[in-house]
Amino acid sequence: MIRVVIAELRKLRRPSLLLGTIAIVGGLTALFTSIIFLMIDSENGNSERGERISAAELSNPAGLINGFQLVGVFLGIVSLCIFASQTAQEYSLGTLRNLLVRQPSRMKILAGKFIAMKLFALVMVLFAGALSIAISYALAGRAKVDTTSWGTSAAMQLLFENTLNIFISTLCYGAFGMILGLLLRSPISAIAVGVLWSLILENILGALVKSTVKWLPGFNFQNLSSGGGLNSSYKHSLAISLGYLIIGGGLAAILFKRRDVAN
């Protein structure tokens, strides 16, 4: 399977994808992190849903990761798009037949692809984290935020936990994208359905029937990213997310294993 991972990484490191992802992730990270510091005195708020995070709050150990946390959900959506397109394009380009001739074990192909994309997502998350911290330090002085507590072990622990949570969340979004890619076999359809569902349909459903937010996949992936507490506990979201991924992934894997490769 290691051969599949290496081959997949060769595809993922192509400049158009790698630099494109870095640009998008870097842009989103810079935007969300800088808003927190640059709009610290704005009456419209400087965080999610118009919330205000004061300079005093930012001076706490958690201030180090506020920007990173905000961008977490969007990293999940980027991950969904990458996993979906990389999976579905094998069908649309017709390259799946080449892969299967060279590696007939379909489960190894699937697992190798997932591991390679996990590594790609990890790099993306670490880059976003590093950039967010650098921007936070750069803008803290201007926003009169004291950064003394950002170097403490408490801040480091929060940073580690937050990075792990965002990584787990991106994996869930990514696996969701991969499942859509396998089922729909078209990059555009898989991305469109995934983004539409996660960013629009779930929000409409959640607004119409409040109780659904505890059970919908996107809300739970998002809850994992923020460490729990948005609508339900972290453990609940983890269990629900795993449930979705095991059932959805299992079905997609069975289909992938049995379906004729006729294009």
Added chain:
Amino acid sequence: MEKAAISATDLTKIYGDRAALSHGNFEVPEGSICGFVGPNGSGKTTTIRMLLGLISPSGGTATVLGESISHPEKYLPNVGAMIEGPAFYPALSGRENLKVLAELGGFPLSRVNQLLEKVDLADRGGSKFKTYSLGMKQRLGIAAALLPNPKLLILDEPTNGLDPSGIQEVRGIIRDLADTGTTVFVSSHILSELEMICEYLVMLREGKVIFSGRTQELLSGQKPIIIAKPEYEVDLNTLAKKLIESGFTNSIVNGSLHIDAGQEASAAINRMAFEAGITLASITVVLPTLEETFFEMTGENK
């Protein structure tokens, strides 16, 4: 027949109520070049996909290099294939595309440059696949098929989009491989090409195998014709009439008479022309080409 590299017994694939391949029986001897011909939609690509483990048969069995097609992992490391044209990642270079497949199959990366040289793509190996012409894409597909140094090479329309010199190169590659003992199973629409290189043929029509065996056996089983060309074209109709009177059916094609008769009738025809005061500029006996035989057997229109 010699030991078979491919052997199909009642191989069947059904989609809904349509049989893409119905009870296909054929063998491809080891070390041979075997052509795979049939009109569009006759089941060639479906058969190739089953042999490569990409689709599962609805019935029957087949073996490739002595292993059942239900275990493609046992024989695919020794099989090179290009199915339905070259499919690669457009944003990767030709070289990177080959490296992806080399890494996947566990082949040495050094082989990539050797193969790019072999298919005359060494100078464009670093260019993105999407910038390649159709002929270059086809050559990259052939290079990919050669990655495993295959014992069996399966090529689906390998000369599509190639210019005459490219076609000649592919023919050379195929012959070189056959000389080293590689079995080549090749489908093509250019039947004159197949006739030149294939010792064996498998012919399909509407999902059924209508011939499987030596090319020579197929062609020698066809009726020969005599082509007679009078010195003066004005004599064509007179000679045609005389021949019909003597029981020889014929037709006028490009200033010559195509007469349905074999070698034994050539003297009589020559004499008949002489007695009618017609001088023949040439008289030759020819066997139908593979193309003519194909059209005859498949009922396809030229």
